[in-house]
Amino acid sequence: MIVESINILISAMLMGGIYALIAVGLSLQYGVARVFNISHGEFIMLGAFITWSLYTIFNINPLLSLVISGPLIFLAGFVLHKTLYRSIYVSSGGSTAVFEGNSMLASFGLLFIIQNLAIMLWGADIKGYSFLAYTLDLGGFVFPANRIVALFFAIAISVAFYLFLGRTRLGKAIRAAAQDAAAAELMGVNIKQVLALCFGFGTLMAGLAGVLLSMSFPINPLMGLDYTLIAIIVVVLGGLGSIPGSFVGGFILGLIGSIVSAIEPGLVMVAFYLIFMILLLVKPAGILGR
């Protein structure tokens, strides 16, 4: 019983770290840039596939790929916000509600574009590679090494980002923009730049999560939407726009997932959606929401 519970807890941690990282990215995009990015998972997929290509073609270490695919995907997100979402903002006439609706629909369009470009480029098959594929035995408990490494990096990236938000000038500007974009602009924050940076950071998190995921899970170009949905659930769980909330929510969802899968593996997604929908009805602001 105790061994079982500890195993459940550990697998909850392993998944939870990745969930948290993905959710922090989405939370940043919605909380600051007001873009509810349904194509979030596609950047995870891109991160995973770039890593796969680098590893299988050039034999580049997936951990090294963090610093190659990360900046690439960050740049993609940054440029995307500067061009697409900025134009949508202008055409929405400054109304936040209209912009939120339109940018969400545009991100649906983006989802289809990225997904199908990836299928054309990499094919629709499931792919995978073997990296650190051995188990570690820590005091009687056995874990796959690649997932431990993934968890470590997921937590390190999230904490680093949290510190960046709290301790730096740019982090302060981002927090100010999250609270009130118009007031932040009046206070001298270059809001266009900050919002684009935030969107870029969001895609960066997704891309890094994709790199980490590809080390221990099979990947395919259609994988994005599932992770987007998980990110949405986590973000709503933690509170839309709250970074610590997303972090906590990620681990809670990881825990729920591993408990349910220990009882009845077929019901994991059902449990996720059920909790999500109940939460939306009972407390749409989330557990740590404003």
Place this chain on the structure above:
Amino acid sequence: MNRVQLKNKNLYLPVLILILLVLLAVLPAYLSVYHILLLCHIFMYIILTVSWVIFSGPTGYISLASAAFFGVGVYTAAMLGYALSLPLVILSAGLISVLLALLVGAITLRLKGIYFTIFTFGLVQLLAHSLLWWEINILGIRGRFVVVVDHYTIYYTVFTIFVVLMLTAYLIRRSRYGLALRSIGEYEEAAAHMGVNVTMLKIVAFAVSAFFMGTIGAIMATNWTYVDPFIAFNPTISFMPVLMAIFGGMGQLYGPIIGATVFTYLEEILITRLPHLYMLIFGAAMIAAILYLPGGLVGLIEKWREKARSSPCFFKKKQKRGAEKRDVNA
């Protein structure tokens, strides 16, 4: 003079529509099976899009529950198809969708904006996953066979649903309920203060749109012979109507029809040969429509007509006459 003109204008459109409907009604006799089914497919998307617009057009609530109602229709046909006659199956599919819509509407329509959209999207996934789990673990099957119906029956059923739907949409639009729905989209709090029963109206409109989505799901299922939860509750069915409505424009009733026809035809040409290219175009068109066609194709047409009306070289005489009248009035 003015009155005669008005009368002519009023007669012109119904006659045109009547001719079109008669044409569409006799068309199957001259078409191959493939073309009849293509027409059914186009009608399917028109029906989904117009029903989507009934609720989401005026209120501005972006619903992604279309696939849920459509899927309920599909599964009703699969489960009751062998027990009941076709009209009864279709009617019950519509009614079960209405029940689901009433339930979902009652508990979710107080969610604002983005939350409502996420919830409806989650609903589709919840239904699909629960149904799949139930089938595999409790019933020990995956998917089921649907009773087969000949293509003429499918065509005329779809056609009937289309006509009833267009009539309903038209009547809602020009009634005070349509006006009230639009007022919800403009400013919900103000509408509530003016005495509009906001919640009731939203739920009813949601249910009406769900009814038609359920019926079209039931009849289209008979064309597929086999369905499983992921075929029935396919999220694409939720996205398509949104894109088609945005692309066609929601300002006029014919907007969604144009949007649905264009994209279904495009799908038909491209999906077998270049399926990924089709989805790519789909995504690009969605973004382009949001960026450059705020009123959709209808908005473009209206703008163009407005321009034609006000340009000095056309209708010069009419303008002069208008000017004279203004003088007389003054």
